Amino acid sequence: MIKRLLALDGVFTVCHFRDDGALVEGYGMLDEDMMVRLAKFAHDYKRMVQGNTDQFSMFTQLPGWAPPGGWMVRGVKATVCSVGNLVCFVDNETAALNEVMRELTDASHY
Amino acid sequence: MSSLDELMNLEGAAAAFAYSSTGELTDHRVADGSDLGPDTLDLLAHMFVANIAIATMQARGWEKTTGQSGFYPVRGFTLVGLEWSAVGNASQGVVLRNSTADYEAAYAALGG
Amino acid sequence: MSVYADLAAMPGVIAAGEYAYRGDRYNYKGQLSDEMARMASIMCRATTMGTHMQAEILCANSENCPFDPAHGWAVRGPQFTVCVVANVFCFMHNEAGVLNRIMKHMQAKLADVKEMI
Numbered sequence: 001m002i003k004r005l006l007a008l009d010g011v012f013t014v015c016h017f018r019d020d021g022a023l024v025e026g027y028g029m030l031d032e033d034m035m036v037r038l039a040k041f042a043h044d045y046k047r048m049v050q051g052n053t054d055q056f057s058m059f060t061q062l063p064g065w066a067p068p069g070g071w072m073v074r075g076v077k078a079t080v081c082s083v084g085n086l087v088c089f090v091d092n093e094t095a096a097l098n099e100v101m102r103e104l105t106d107a108s109h110y
Numbered sequence: 111m112s113s114l115d116e117l118m119n120l121e122g123a124a125a126a127f128a129y130s131s132t133g134e135l136t137d138h139r140v141a142d143g144s145d146l147g148p149d150t151l152d153l154l155a156h157m158f159v160a161n162i163a164i165a166t167m168q169a170r171g172w173e174k175t176t177g178q179s180g181f182y183p184v185r186g187f188t189l190v191g192l193e194w195s196a197v198g199n200a201s202q203g204v205v206l207r208n209s210t211a212d213y214e215a216a217y218a219a220l221g222g
Numbered sequence: 223m224s225v226y227a228d229l230a231a232m233p234g235v236i237a238a239g240e241y242a243y244r245g246d247r248y249n250y251k252g253q254l255s256d257e258m259a260r261m262a263s264i265m266c267r268a269t270t271m272g273t274h275m276q277a278e279i280l281c282a283n284s285e286n287c288p289f290d291p292a293h294g295w296a297v298r299g300p301q302f303t304v305c306v307v308a309n310v311f312c313f314m315h316n317e318a319g320v321l322n323r324i325m326k327h328m329q330a331k332l333a334d335v336k337e338m339i
Binding site: 175181 | 258261265269272273276277280283285286287288290291292294296297299301302307319322325329333
């Protein structure tokens with residue numbers, strides 16, 4: 001099902017990772033080894049963002065932030081974005097980020 | 111703040127390095143026989159900058175929430191490995207052998 | 223006696239504790255309120271997770287890197303230092319000799335801990 005994200009403009013790769021960081025499935029232009037690394041990175045980054053969001057909520061007492069729904073890291077040419085246990089690697093020039101995040105959110109509920 | 115040569119005089123120092131406010135390595139010294147290279151030191155520098163930023167967020171939150179001051183401004187971060195530790199502040203770092211590491215002397219040399 | 227209880231009895235230590243790697247459980251001894259200890263556990267757990275991830279990335283991308291796995295970390299403020307090795311945290315005063323003594327003790331007592339995050 002997550003393969004359909006590749007149909008969106010600018011999406012290079014989409015991966016589904018397990019709660020221990022292992023790659024469940026991945027599609028796109030990265031080879032298997034790189035997908036395994038992307039899955040591990042996304043898993044670790046998710047936990048780190050969760051930890052920092054917990055602290056933000058703890059210090060501010062603001063509702064609505066924790067648990068975090070997802071995250072994005074934007075580089076010069078590419079962005080890595082993740083929702084739930086899905087992660088996408090997208091091209092900044094051609095991808096519509098809002099659409100990618102919307103589709104990722106939908107797909108994360110499957 | 112000390113020169114890198116002064117940091118290298120700390121007991122068990124394997125490397126001393128300087129970096130920009132965003133973590134790019136600008137200068138370094140490595141002890142004879144050490145395998146540490148500029149790529150490792152550059153990544154360590156980025157790690158210092160990132161963790162000092164996170165620790166600053168924590169110190170601000172902690173002080174506001176508990177009323178206990180004494181953590182802000184954050185003066186330094188240390189990464190402890192099995193045999194080596196890296197001690198750094200916002201602009202300089204030093205790698206020390208754990209068995210002989212004098213962390214307090216390292217922080218003093220770094221100005222904190 | 224547990225490592226954190228040992229630490230709490232050492233000179234210069236404000237408080238020490240341990241937190242579960244997963245979940246919200248924690249134990250502590252020293253001059254912190256229960257709420258402060260809970261917050262300290264959350265903060266230390268988050269930083270430990272980040273530090274481990276960074277050490278992995280650091281060593282996966284550079285040669286002869288001696289920091290993977292990370293065993294611990296410390297943050298120094300103007301008056302206090304926080305030190306974590308494995309899942310044990312220690313808050314201490316920046317008094318002469320305290321940090322070195324605590325670091326030595328924690329590294330010696332927790333060097334063989336296999337699970338670090």
